[in-house]
Amino acid sequence: MALETGGSLLAVTTVALLVRQCGLRSRADHLWLTLGLVVLAVTSLGVAGLIVAGEWSRDEARYAMGGNLAGTVLLAIAAFAPTGRLRVRARTILLPGALIAAAVFAATALFAGAAPGAGRVPIQVLIAATLVVAALGLNRRANRRNEPLLRWIAVAVVLGGFAKLDYALFPPIGAQNVHLGDVLRILAWAALFVGVLGELRARLRARSEAAVALERRRLARELHDGVAQELAFIRRRAGRLGESADGLEILGAADRALEDSRRAIEALVPPAQEPLDVALERLAARLATECGLEVQVNARAADVSAEVRAELVRIISEATRNAAHHGGARHVRVDVTGTPLAVRIIDDGSGFRDGANSGLGVAGYGLIAMRERAELVGGQFSLESVRGAGTLVQVVLP
Numbered sequence: 001m002a003l004e005t006g007g008s009l010l011a012v013t014t015v016a017l018l019v020r021q022c023g024l025r026s027r028a029d030h031l032w033l034t035l036g037l038v039v040l041a042v043t044s045l046g047v048a049g050l051i052v053a054g055e056w057s058r059d060e061a062r063y064a065m066g067g068n069l070a071g072t073v074l075l076a077i078a079a080f081a082p083t084g085r086l087r088v089r090a091r092t093i094l095l096p097g098a099l100i101a102a103a104v105f106a107a108t109a110l111f112a113g114a115a116p117g118a119g120r121v122p123i124q125v126l127i128a129a130t131l132v133v134a135a136l137g138l139n140r141r142a143n144r145r146n147e148p149l150l151r152w153i154a155v156a157v158v159l160g161g162f163a164k165l166d167y168a169l170f171p172p173i174g175a176q177n178v179h180l181g182d183v184l185r186i187l188a189w190a191a192l193f194v195g196v197l198g199e200l201r202a203r204l205r206a207r208s209e210a211a212v213a214l215e216r217r218r219l220a221r222e223l224h225d226g227v228a229q230e231l232a233f234i235r236r237r238a239g240r241l242g243e244s245a246d247g248l249e250i251l252g253a254a255d256r257a258l259e260d261s262r263r264a265i266e267a268l269v270p271p272a273q274e275p276l277d278v279a280l281e282r283l284a285a286r287l288a289t290e291c292g293l294e295v296q297v298n299a300r301a302a303d304v305s306a307e308v309r310a311e312l313v314r315i316i317s318e319a320t321r322n323a324a325h326h327g328g329a330r331h332v333r334v335d336v337t338g339t340p341l342a343v344r345i346i347d348d349g350s351g352f353r354d355g356a357n358s359g360l361g362v363a364g365y366g367l368i369a370m371r372e373r374a375e376l377v378g379g380q381f382s383l384e385s386v387r388g389a390g391t392l393v394q395v396v397l398p
Helices: 002-021 028-053 061-080 091-114 117-145 148-169 180-241 245-268 276-291 306-325 365-376
Strands: 294-299 331-337 342-347 380-386 390-396
Touching: 028 061, 028 091, 028 180, 061 091, 061 117, 061 148, 091 117, 117 148, 148 180, 180 245, 276 294, 276 306, 276 331, 306 331, 306 342, 306 365, 306 390, 365 380, 365 390
Parallel strands: 294 331
Antiparallel strands: 331 342, 342 390, 380 390
16 A cells, blocks of 8 residues: 555656656657656556555456556657657647557456456566567667656666566465565656656756856846947047047056956856857957957858867967967958868968978967867867968868
8 A cells, every 4th residue: 555655646746747847848759758657647546546445456457457558558659759849739649649548548458357367467568568668769769869867767667667577477466465566666656756856957957057148148248238338439539639648548447448348248158158150250359459450250150069169269369369469460361161160260461481381390389289279179280371471270170
């Protein structure tokens, strides 16, 4: 009685959390999975109610087997159902699923009632086999999509399969007997409960991080559209004061404050969290102000990791500063093209040697650092420079 009651309460709680988390809104496999677990939970709750009421008998076992087989069939369907975003109404899947569950339940109950005793063993074996199929499908999908919840469901299904196999090999004698299958079934629901709790924590953390990121972006916009714009206005007006001491002091203070505001904005929304093209446009505007040259960016949105994006930003910054400080360049063009991704930084400076060169021994530590950064993310670094004709820096990523 304690096992059945505890197991049924755990099952109902787990399914309620799963319905709230995955809901009837996202994917077809979620709908089949939720429907299957609802059938299993209701079956477990019904068995517990009959035992508590003292109405349980071997004849009622056929209904329990019918509900269990119906639920496991739905789980097996869920393991191979489409994972794309749902494009139809939920009832388009729920209604056929309910009809399948009802048909399996009725057929199993009739067969088990017509063949009591040993005739029910094939049903337990069929339930165990269906659970194995569901477990294999769910485990494969979990590994392919890296979904921890599906792994826990697969573990629960395996435990449930062993429980049914134990019921088939060693049929329960009566309601007073505690069976190994009972314990395995409770462990299955416990494993699923742990998986659902983990999914709840992961989604709560994701929502919290999204809320923080949204607030940081809002603050960054306020700084950019308010303080930074006012400081830029002050700097422009201060430039009209000429070469007077007061004018130079105001101009210097405005420059420092404007740079501080830019750093605050970037700290709130780092370029590594933005699409590559947006990060490069922001970088180009800052480098143009810092280095006193024109920086042109030709880039499309590219799907790269945060680590790759950060290293590319640093390489482009170093190459642009080198072009301004050592080559006297007035114009730098940054091109991001192709698959594999290729980043080219071209300047119109004086260059630093005759001929083309892909080595790094003549231009100091800056070029060495750029090459090391490219290699850190699996890229290939090359450089070409002709005296009086500018420099080309290129990074090609796999």
